[in-house]
Amino acid sequence: MVGESGSAALRIVIVDDHPLFRAGLRAALESAGDIAVVAEVETAAAVPAAVAEHRPDLVVMDLNLPDGSGLEATRAIIADSPSVPVLVLTMSDDDGSLLAAMRAGAGGYLVKGAARDEVLHAVRTVAAGGAVFGAQTVPRLTALLAGGGRRGAERVFPELTDRECEVLDLLARGMDNRRIARRLFLAEKTVRNHITHIFEKLHVGTRAEAVARARDVGLGADPPPEH
Template identity: 90%
Template sequence: MRIVIVDDHPLFRAGLRAALESAGDILVVAEVETAAAVTPAVAEHRPDLVVMDLNLPDGSGIEATRALVAETPVPILVLTMSDDDGSLLAAIRAGAGGYLVKGAARDEVLHAVRTVAGGGAVFGAQTVPRLTALLAGTAGRGGERVFPELTERECEVLDLLARGLDNRRIARRLFLAEKTVRNHITHIFEKLHVSTRAEAVARARDVGLGADRPTDP
């Protein structure tokens, strides 16, 4: 089984590579540090599976996953430190076949690698109840549920951003001053680790915010 590892931490990559190749039937054919290098590496090495981190120095593993799914049918297993509902739901929506949090045992990782490479789906024991609730809607679709680092007001602003509203219309909708809206957006950028409005909107839409809702005239 041919594997490409995507992670920007050399020590973690080395440990993961050793754990995978110790199984005897797995070969790591490439290690990638950036989102931009993922698609070229997959095109060159044609792996059976990509093990994807989400926090990369030049972008999100979510975007890299979405790009791969659009261009090639290679299965993707997310292995990340991100244990929040927003990242989990965004990864699944992007097309990942599995999601594990770093720290999972070697046998759990090997099982996930084989299952996802074979077309199955695997999620860590700690994520299954949350994923079930998120997809079933029993946990609600509010931004505060999938982005717990945001305040309720920040989630309202993010939702309106995802609907396509500009600052003036957001301020009008929420009965706020435009300066207050700008401050909320600055805090949203900081907390979600994004630098542009487009990135914030993409994160919001990944988890279902702003979907199928008309914008103000």
């Protein structure tokens, strides 16, 4: 496939479950003349097969897919096809999604609504092996990476109280309720109440889901703090 300049066009796979958005993005990309959309995918489950079949130069990935998270799809691409970079293009503008996408291996992160020229620049840069996180995103990303443990949890999960952040951090470190209670000098019933509130605020249904959300943003990587 050759672009208007005579050089090979960048081959792009779009992963997004909104047909109108995909159509608009395809039109914007292909209007540049040096980019070709070789496949459109609606679900996380269909991503590996599309990447294996088309061997694209870049995957443009939404995070919110009907059958799962674009984060998992991104990890699968990085694991199975490490030469294929991923640019996240999503509605999510929160610190947690940004940090999780970076940790999953995405080479770029843009919020839907970005200008056409910004999207084209990001596509070309990430496809070439560079990184694009947007002018407003870089300072946030730097601050997030500088933070750790409970402090990091406070930034990426602002809906949680300080104590809930402490509990979530210890959950991500693999501690059970009894150990968390002893660590924080709380009753086990109080810990259970905090965990219930964490589930409600993070919209998760199980301990494993809460731990996964926490580890997505880097919690649980260090040994438990000592008192």
